[in-house]
Amino acid sequence: METLLTILNEPAVTAVLLALLPLAFILVYALVVLYGEMKMAAHIQNRLAYMENGWHGTLQPFADMLKLLQKEDIIPAAADKFLFILAPYLVFVGTYASFAVLPFSSGYIGSNIDLGIFYLVAVSSLVVVGLLMSGWASNNKWSLFGALRSAAQIVSYEIPGVLAILGVVMVYGTMNMQTMTQMQEGGIQNWLILGGDLPLGQKLALIPFVFVLFVIYLISSMAEVNRTPFDLPEAESELVQGYNTEYSGMKFAIFYLAEYANLFLVSAVVVVMFFGGWSSPFGSFMNGPVWGGFWFVAKGMFFVFFNIWLRWTLPRLRVDQLMYVSWKVLTPFALVCIVAIGFIMVV
Amino acid sequence: MTETTETIKTSTGRVLRTEEMVVNMGPQHPSTHGVLRLEVVLDGEIVVDVIPHMGYLHRCFEKHCEHMTSYQQVVPYVDRMDYVASMTNEMAYAVAAEKLLKIEVPERVHYIRIIMSELQRIASHLIAIGTFGIDMGAFTPFLYYFRDRERILELFEMTCGARLLYNYIWIGGLSHDLPPGFIEKTREFITDFKKTLKEVNDLLNYNEIFIKRTANVGVLPKDLAINYACSGPMLRGSGVSWDLRRDDPYTLYDRFEWDVIVGKGEMGTVGDVWDRNMVRQREMWESLRIIEQALASLPEGDVQKAIPKRIRPVPGDAYGRVEGPRGELGFYIVAEDSVTPYRIKARAPAFVNLSVINEISKGAMLADLVAIIGSIDIVLGEVDR
């Protein structure tokens, strides 16, 4: 017991344990969302989904997980074995590393660095490398197509996404995500989507532009996580399953996990930037480190739900239309908003 | 097949080449609606050439027919051609055989056949539009369409006991009369269906993304459509007002009041994918109109009165055709002095419609190709026979 405590008091061990917290969160969250997505999709589509395992099929995600764990891990004979194995982990690492700067509550943030959101944008781009790698290594034309599409898509949508972030950063004057959240504390009226904690005039002038930036970021984040209407990289009816066609078993599960983790990540960024992060909507009521965690996850989950909702409602765009939306619609609008926000903040 | 399409010289003098890529779409691919294999030559995402290969579902239908012990025995085989619209297959075969044998069937039989084939048309169009939605990435409408189709299948099940392969329309008559309660249940279905049809129509066909994906894609001009002998919604989508039910009436279609739907190019060009899809959607309303009228004036009679006991036709041949959900479904029957058919050729609409694919998908994008296949509405069981 004594030794255990000493080991736990070791700073390195504490750091590792704290770093593993998001992983635990991702695993639990993935199970919940797996179940939630299936149920939601089913109810949107007028059917029941899982009903057999446990009450209303609540044990189904565990069964799915066990099945994936037991599955044979097939590596195609002509695949580039090293890259093939590396790719899913790289995708997951890219996503997981971004969780380091997410302020889950006032008491917990993996790494409270000043470059916060900049780091997040940079690291999450690792995902592209992983996807490209998986498509190439699979030695399958459809996979390659999917990978190329996803590279083009994610890179294109990073531009309006980053421009939207830039506009927001101009309001806050910081890239530290914890500070951003702290600046929005004190109730719903201080959230950036409602103009932030600023004098009334500035606040009112800011609201329309911030709202446009919010929509731009929401759309480009959807594109970045490859979900309908932007799920072209894995467009089932066109590319079979896109970059993960050849993957099976645990590697496929990791792609899946990374996709869901990424989904929460972009939702969390939306929450931090526009919806007050972990701060309570009621000012000091229900506020605090623990409530903070609750609010953060709850708000994040709302946007996850929003994504799922759209996914099961809308058809898919075509490649050229996708690029059109990014370059000719979102990017110019984001630039206009940045200029306007600059004026408002200076005046 | 692969050839250099473009050569770029870099500043250092290195030569970069771009190559066309040949991909095999199918036979196992989610959106080839069965086991069609398309050899697609792609320049990036642009389709340069499409070469269809089929026959994966070839079940020697025509050879089988020559080895039956009677003409009547062919009917269950006919069912298995276009397995999502079996009633119309039977109808077409019956029409062709009755033309050869010069059989007059009672009016009640005609009416019931019309009701069945119109219900079948709705069921088939529901699948066509639903799977087309899936091709576009919209999964949800598919299940809505299937919910309504299920009720039609229930109606068929109560009529003849089978949900898909009916063996119901026989030469000269029907295997059963309508069961008690059928008319009420059908009326009930029509009332409910009118509501849901409008709902799903708004959800899918007028969705902005859906329109963007389908308008001006895979345009099939009028003259090309006729030259390729396209038929059904494919031909009507191209703006040709042409429906065998009206223009070459078989059974008693000329008694009912309904309209032929044609594509007008509302969202883009006449004859694009959206038009073809919309023709199917609107045709369902017309089918409902026909069913309502037929139910209202259903005559009495014995449905098995005209069924011949033994079929031994005068040597000769006959070609009978009906308007199936996919287009002109014809049977060419050659008879010799025997109780078995000498030769039966099925003119499958999906087979003929599919032959135009190369023509209309050149220059489209890969995603458009999927839309085009979906809009042709092929059933591989019928293409390959």
Added chain:
Amino acid sequence: MTAQEIHDILKAQFGDAVLEAKLENVPDPFAKVQADRILDIAAFVRGDERLQFDYLMCLSGVDYKGKLGVTYHLYSMVHRHKFVLKVEVPTDAPNVPSVESVWKTADWHEREAFDLYGLNFTGHPDLRRILLPYDWEGHPLRKDYQTPEYYNGMKVPY
């Protein structure tokens, strides 16, 4: 236009190439024509103002035991009349000119007839098998067809 009138126009234009005809008391009136003239006749019936057979409903191969035949079911969208043309060729020299250049739809129909009957459509741009595998031997719808014992090592008769 009645079948008799159509037949008269054909007879006037092609004379001896139109062999025999059955125009009454049959479900579909037809005319048998010389096989090697079918392309000219097809081009004529499609182009002629009075006939305008622009729609080839069906093209079927038939085995008449000793002879192979092709039946063309024609329809005119403009005049709304039908006619059937038939050709017959000896089984050992089954050459029929392709009408693919007149009606594009004949492309696949002719490939099918080639596949199942071994009819050789001369002038067809791409005469390959269509329903059977490319390496299949024989033409199964011929009446004298013998099912092979094995196909690629698989036993065929079951």
